[in-house]
Amino acid sequence: MIRVQVPATTANLGPGFDCLGMALELYNVVEFSKIHHGLVIEIEGEGSGELPRDQKNLVYRAARRVFEKTGYDPGGLRIKLSNNIPLGRGLGSSASAVVGGIIAAGMMSGASLSRREILGLACSMEGHPDNVAPAILGGLVIYTSVDGEINWLKIDLPAGLKVVAAVPDFPVNTREARENLPHMVTLRDAVFNISRAALLVAALQKGDFNLLGTAMDDRIHQPYRSGLIPGYKKVVSAARLAGARGVAVSGAGPTIIAMADGNYKLIAEVMKETFRESGVSARSIILDPNPVGARALEVI
Template sequence: MIRVKVPATVANLGPGFDCLGMALEFYNAVEMYEIPSGLYIEVQGEGTELIPKNEQNIVYQAARRVFQKVGYTPAGLKIKLTNNVPVGKGLGSSASAIVGGIIAANVMSGKQLKEKDLLSLAAEIEGHPDNVAPALLGGIIVSVSLEGDIKYIKITPPSQLKCVVAVPDFCLSTKTSREALPQQVSFNDAVFNIGRVALLVASLQQGELGLLSVAMDDRMHQSYRSGLIPGMKKVMAAAKLAGARGVTLSGAGPTLIAFADNNMELISKVMKDTFRQNGIMAKVYILNPSPVGSMTLCCT
């Protein structure tokens, strides 16, 4: 039996559209067993009613890609998923499934793929590396794709950084969220984001959290998506007034994440209350960034 623990992730971090991501100490687990025949998939926790339990399952599909790549054919598979990460909420649930599947399959087939191979394959399956890279590697990852190869730098999260994670009680598909984006942006908006993402990376690298309120501003995607999330702008503003250093839409949303180093309980309360005032119930978590990525916990 192989058991893999995979962290949730937050992508974009404001201005870093499709190139920045961070792992959170909030985990899914994938267990994989080789059995005499057949395919059996069990799901516990989040997404029990939503996640396919047949060959359409993302974990199975990711594992199959590894087996095809290395020429390994298991007699049969049993997969058990224990999920804490909500599905369709912008916290990298699909990335965690992909990464968990490829790692477990790689271990089962003799660890023939190296870390860089796993990252490239995960990004190919997901379509971009911003979530799969921190899910695999941990920390804060700056990544770009170059002809199928992923170039990245890992930043260790500042020790004082905390994340207040507000998860609304509705799902928002990545497809719907991306369809809200324009095909082109103005030169001024592009320059705006280039400056902010450069400042954001430097601020996180040096632990200058006081700059995040400026560095996490964005003109590329969040304003276009705000109409899909009732109260989004008000929740972000309330969190900042309560002491958040910066606030961002997590991935494609609808989850909002406040970066903070104090007042976490107050920030949690105002984010939850402001969502409720706009007709949305939300769960709120206070989480640490995860400096480490996926972990193989046992292998028998």
């Protein structure tokens, strides 16, 4: 039996559109074991009532990529998914499925896949590395593509930093959220985001939380995605008043994340309540950054 744990992720962090992502200590667990024949998929937790239990399942589709690449025939396969990452909320649930399937299949087939190979396979399915890179590597990841190859740098995050995630009870389709974005931005907005993204990375490296409020501002994607999130401006303002250092949409949304070094419970309650006042049911989760990324829990 093979068990792989994959963390949730939050992408963009405000200004770092498609180039910054962070792993969080909220996990999905993928379990592979051999059976006599066929495919059996069991799902518990998030998505148990809606995710497919056949060959359309994303974990299986990712695993099949590895089996085809390595020429390995698993015969009968049992997959058990224990999901804690909310689906369609901007916390990397699909990236977790892809990464978990690739790593588990690599272990089952005996393939020694490097992190770069895992990242390449995952990106070929997800289309971009914003969630898969931190899910694999952990920490804060800066990534870019050069001639089709992903280059990255991982940064360990400062002690005391936590992420409060306010998760609405409705999903946002990532593709639809991306279609809302403009194809062109002004030079002024480009410079605005470049300066904030650079400041954000430096602030997190140095542990200067005072800079996060400015550093997490954005003009490229959040102004266009915020309209998909009822109460967005009120939730952001409430989180800041409660002590959040910086606030941003997580990935394509609708989850809103607040970075904080204190007042975590107050921030969580205020964000949840402000969503409620805007007619949106939501839950709040206080999360530590995950420093290690995906890892094997057990191999028998």
